[in-house]
Amino acid sequence: MRIATWNVNSLRVRLGHLLDWLKMARPDVVCLQEIKMQTEDFPFDAIGEAGYEAAVYGQKTYNGVAILSKLPIEEVVQGFAGEEGQSRLIEAVIEGVHVISAYCPNGESPRSDKFQYKKRFYAALRAHLDGLGKSSLPLAICGDFNIAPQAQDVWDPKEAAKQCGFHPDELAWLAHLTAWGLHDSLRLVDDKGGQYSWWDYRTGGFRKNQGMRIDQVWVSDGLKNKVKKAWIDTEPRGWDKPSDHTPVLAEIAM
């Protein structure tokens, strides 16, 4: 199963990119974040013509997540206890694998109230996994975590540690989440640093490759030994009018 995650930063604007990319990359499952539309506005027809079912949890203006799949989607659950009114999580079962698309809060700055929301969200996400069971469960949680796991995942770790995305507090929240029994799929197969999934529009970060690896595919203990490949596809970030994020993929033996 080839599983991908992509924060598209508005599906209305990025539908063309998504359809082009689905043809090129041929993922079986795609977790989307920041679709920024209500569920009823989701382009079910275009996605269906591309060969994918869709489970969607939208919201007006902000946030919004979805799971696309070539394989049948079962047991869809929209949302969880930690969202506080924002559409940030959808889960489903596909070929016996529990798949979660998550859009974790940005946090704005360590002094912001939104930073405390991010903390609560992470604690609730861990509690949610505990509620699902033990990490022997075959599970992949994919999305924009808005935290880079390691210093090698950040172009300027010293500066980033003072802001959102690589702050020491955030690393502790992420560590607590993944202590449930999650593994960063890229790091199971590749220890190379300097690989990013997001580059800031404002600083022209992509041209300078000044980015952060804040999007990940995490797999449970139950899937750890089945990860055959994991990579970041930087190509769509170079297209005209791109999302600020690029797709991240993992190949899981079934």
Add this chain to the structure above:
DNA sequence: ATGTCTTATATAATAAGA
């Protein structure tokens, strides 16, 4: 501090979120 992009309101600029 700045840079850019997206959405909403509203029909031109601004504000908010990222």
